[in-house]
Amino acid sequence: MSSNAANSNTLTDMKEAATSAMNTVSDTVSQAVYGEKSTSQKAADSVDRAGDTAGHKAEKASNTANSAINDMKN
CATH class of the missing domain: 1.20.5 (Single alpha-helices involved in coiled-coils or other helix-helix interfaces)
Incomplete structure (x- = not known):
């Protein structure tokens, strides 16, 4: 695998992890502030x-x- 492909996969994985973390935080804040599930x-x-x-x-x-x-x- 080329270095560029490896870097691209790593960046994609990092983006997906960050998006998941932000969604979790958003859900938690919404539930805490608005009582939403x-x-x-x-x-x-x-x-x-x-x-x-x-x-x-x-x-x-x-x-x-x-x-x-x-x-x-x-």
């Missing part, structure tokens, strides 16, 4: 809600099945 926190909350919804639906289906079984027994 970061994108990753919003995504995690969404996954939690989806899991809760799936759990509720499974519980409802189980209750319906148990009710049907009890009806058949009677």
